[in-house]
Amino acid sequence: MIDFYTWTTPNGRKIAIMLEECGLAYKTHAIDIGKNEQFTTSFVRISPNSKIPAIIDHDTPEGSISIFESAAILIYLAEKTGRFLAPAGARRAKTLQWLTWQVAGVGPMLGQANHFNSVAPEKIEYAINRFTTEAARLLKVMNSQLENNQYIAGDDYGIADIALYPWIVPTWAATAKANPGLTMELSAIDRWMSTISERAAVEAGMSMRFRD
Ligand SMILES: N[C@@H](CCC(=O)N[C@@H](CS)C(=O)NCC(=O)O)C(=O)O
Numbered sequence: 001m002i003d004f005y006t007w008t009t010p011n012g013r014k015i016a017i018m019l020e021e022c023g024l025a026y027k028t029h030a031i032d033i034g035k036n037e038q039f040t041t042s043f044v045r046i047s048p049n050s051k052i053p054a055i056i057d058h059d060t061p062e063g064s065i066s067i068f069e070s071a072a073i074l075i076y077l078a079e080k081t082g083r084f085l086a087p088a089g090a091r092r093a094k095t096l097q098w099l100t101w102q103v104a105g106v107g108p109m110l111g112q113a114n115h116f117n118s119v120a121p122e123k124i125e126y127a128i129n130r131f132t133t134e135a136a137r138l139l140k141v142m143n144s145q146l147e148n149n150q151y152i153a154g155d156d157y158g159i160a161d162i163a164l165y166p167w168i169v170p171t172w173a174a175t176a177k178a179n180p181g182l183t184m185e186l187s188a189i190d191r192w193m194s195t196i197s198e199r200a201a202v203e204a205g206m207s208m209r210f211r212d
Pocket residue numbers: 009010011012033038050051052053068069070071103107
């Protein structure tokens with residue numbers, strides 16, 4: 001059994017999708033980041049950086065192990081199940097490359113673009129332009145890659161796609177509203193999103209909700 005600590009945000013949804021894809025038994029624990037539950041002593045013991053997602057896997061030869069950082073969790077679950085990440089070689093390297101690109105670039109930049117466009121109490125033109133421009137650049141990089149590849153790292157659906165999908169869906173909706181010309185340019189991302197949206201595990205992971 002895996003304890004899964006999460007909230008209804010893109011980084012949380014990555015792990016929800018992966019757990020569903022792998023068919024692992026898990027129990028979800030809501031950490032309401034709007035109520036600062038990520039800072040409670042009990043959660044910080046599991047996730048010292050005070051961010052979701054985190055897991056505790058109780059079924060390991062070494063006893064229970066807790067893991068935070070979405071990329072580390074995705075790699076861990078892929079290795080545990082032998083799924084969505086090649087065991088060695090070029091296919092593994094490419095998947096890890098695009099996974100790293102997601103966590104180091106796409107997540108932070110799209111997150112800041114969303115924050116300064118829709119959450120910040122004041123409209124700061126410089127920050128809005130900086131992060132919106134960088135988000136658009138990253139989407140163009142992704143689109144170019146998907147023009148020549150079925151999935152982000154090549155022919156196989158993998159943990160890099162799982163990491164990207166929950167970030168791209170809300171960004172796509174916001175971009176379609178603010179800059180419809182850009183989404184029309186990015187038809188390879190549109191095709192990739194429709195393919196991935198048809199997976200039952202993705203539907204389950206994306207629809208995870210908590211009652212207040
Ligand atoms: N690099 C981390 C980022 C995790 C992250 O930013 N989580 C957000 C929700 S999507 C969070 O917990 N925010 C609460 C806070 O910043 O206080 C990962 O990939 O897991």
